[in-house]
Amino acid sequence: MKQSHHPIVNLKKNDCILFTDRELVEKSIQDTSFFACLYQRYENKLLRYIHHISNVSQEEALDILQESFIKIWKNLNDFDTDLSFSSWVYRIVHHQTISDWRKSVSFGKNKTVDYELHLKYTQNEDISHEEIETEKKVMNIINQLPDHYKAVLVLKYFEDKNYIEISDILKIPEGTVATYLNRAKKMFSELAQKQHISFFE
Amino acid sequence: MNNFDKILEKIEHQHIEPTPKWYFQFKNWGFWCLFAISILIGSMSFSIILYSVQQTDFELLSHFKHSKWESLLVFLPYFWLFFLLIFTLLAFFSFKNFKKAYKFSLLSILSLSVFLSMVIGTLCFISGSASFLERKFANQVEIYNSIEEKKLQHWMNPKAGFLAGEIIDSKIDTLLMKDFSGKEWQIIYHEIFIPPILELENGITIKVMGKIQSDNTFIAEQIRPWKAFGGQEGSKSKKKKH
Structure with a gap:
């Protein structure tokens, strides 16, 4: 039976909090209003994540998010209830971002990014000039790390994910997450030392 | 138009349905x-x-x-x-x-x-x-040679010193053996090692290593049972192939 994608129930933004992610997934298949709730719930977090792992512009990040949510829509019936919805969407967004990144020659490491603008997009609250400067330095070093080290550092320290969640998002064993994280931290410290950058002034 | 509206429009426009x-x-x-x-x-x-x-x-x-x-x-x-x-x-x-x-x-x-x-x-x-x-x-599978066939091919080569078949008569130091092609051989053996489990009696299938002496005489250096544990009798296997 063909479903209409027009919202049937016009949910208000505040009504979304009444439902868990899992309930919203189940209801989304019948009514896209619930799918909108999922989008609203994760939009900022995912945009921030896309920016952190790829250094793309806001327009490009929105495009990636669009493509990711279309994939999420297509695969709603494949959502594994053993997994948290958050890990599942991060996984899809991660793969979409990496895939777009590889396609685009001008993407990523060689790109100069306006961090102040970048942080304005990715942070909700007002941030001080000092915080912007620190994050600029951190991101400059993180961007010099190999992709897999970069991803675990961002997920752990910017997205506040635990080992199980990182394992689910990147589809690697938890042991590998721990190994990558240790190596990434070591490499980060070495790069910071080489560039005479200290975060404990 | 916000980003979600664009997603919705794309879903509508391209008729994208959730995969069943x-x-x-x-x-x-x-x-x-x-x-x-x-x-x-x-x-x-x-x-x-x-x-x-x-x-x-x-x-x-x-x-x-x-x-x-x-x-x-x-x-x-x-x-x-x-x-x-x-x-x-x-x-x-x-x-x-x-x-x-x-x-x-x-x-x-x-x-x-x-x-x-x-x-x-x-x-x-x-x-x-x-x-x-x-x-x-x-x-x-026609082109596949079974382990048993390969074994038979190997042991049907008296010139190379390998012979096998069924004992049809047994005397001291001499055996009469019919090989898998039906040819009868006189096997002469003297003070050679024979595994204790092997009894040289009529009907037993054996493999013999040694030298060909004449057209139907073979000097044995080693005599062993044909059948290994779990294996097939050579004579039965041969019959099956025909």
């Missing part, structure tokens, strides 16, 4: 079935490799002109080793497509595939199904 649940279930079951089948065929190959090793006449190695290692290569069951490799890799590939496979390291997935094939294969071998499977396969 049955498709994902079918895909998951497909990978489970592929895994199970690969493990079964891998196990079967492993059991036949064990059977092939068991049937190998390692005592022959010292009689070859080439080095022992070179001669050993001749006996390797390449066909089944190739099968084992292919189906272990296929099992590995299908396991990797399971939803939770990423929780395991590549090495543990590979080890599991190999371990399962070895355990089930060993059980098949112990139960005696390896020789049955191998003969069935040989009957079905």
Whole structure:
């Protein structure tokens, strides 16, 4: 039976909090209003994540998010209830971002990014000039790390994910997450030392 | 128009529907079935490799002109080793497509595939199904030479010093033996090693190593039973081929 994608129930933004992610997934298949709730719930977090792992512009990040949510829509019936919805969407967004990144020659490491603008997009609250400067330095070093080290550092320290969640998002064993994280931290410290950058002034 | 509206518009415009649940279930079951089948065929190959090793006449190695290692290569069951490799890799590939496979390291997935094939294969071998499977396969596939056929070919070569057949008469130091082609041979033996389990009586199938003396006389240097544990009688196998 063909479903209409027009919202049937016009949910208000505040009504979304009444439902868990899992309930919203189940209801989304019948009514896209619930799918909108999922989008609203994760939009900022995912945009921030896309920016952190790829250094793309806001327009490009929105495009990636669009493509990711279309994939999420297509695969709603494949959502594994053993997994948290958050890990599942991060996984899809991660793969979409990496895939777009590889396609685009001008993407990523060689790109100069306006961090102040970048942080304005990715942070909700007002941030001080000092915080912007620190994050600029951190991101400059993180961007010099190999992709897999970069991803675990961002997920752990910017997205506040635990080992199980990182394992689910990147589809690697938890042991590998721990190994990558240790190596990434070591490499980060070495790069910071080489560039005479200290975060404990 | 906000970003979600654009998503909605794209979904509407391109008529994108959520993929039905049955498709994902079918895909998951497909990978489970592929895994199970690969493990079964891998196990079967492993059991036949064990059977092939068991049937190998390692005592022959010292009689070859080439080095022992070179001669050993001749006996390797390449066909089944190739099968084992292919189906272990296929099992590995299908396991990797399971939803939770990423929780395991590549090495543990590979080890599991190999371990399962070895355990089930060993059980098949112990139960005696390896020789049955191998003969069935040989009957079905024309170009495949069974282990038994290869063994027969090898032992039907008196000029090279290898002869086998059924004892039809036994006297002191002399045997009358009919080889698998029906030719009668006089086997002369004197002070040679004969395994204690072997009784040189009428109806027993044996293999003889030694030298051809005349058209129907063979001087034996070693006499051994034809049948290894779990193997087939040469004469029965030959009858079956005709």
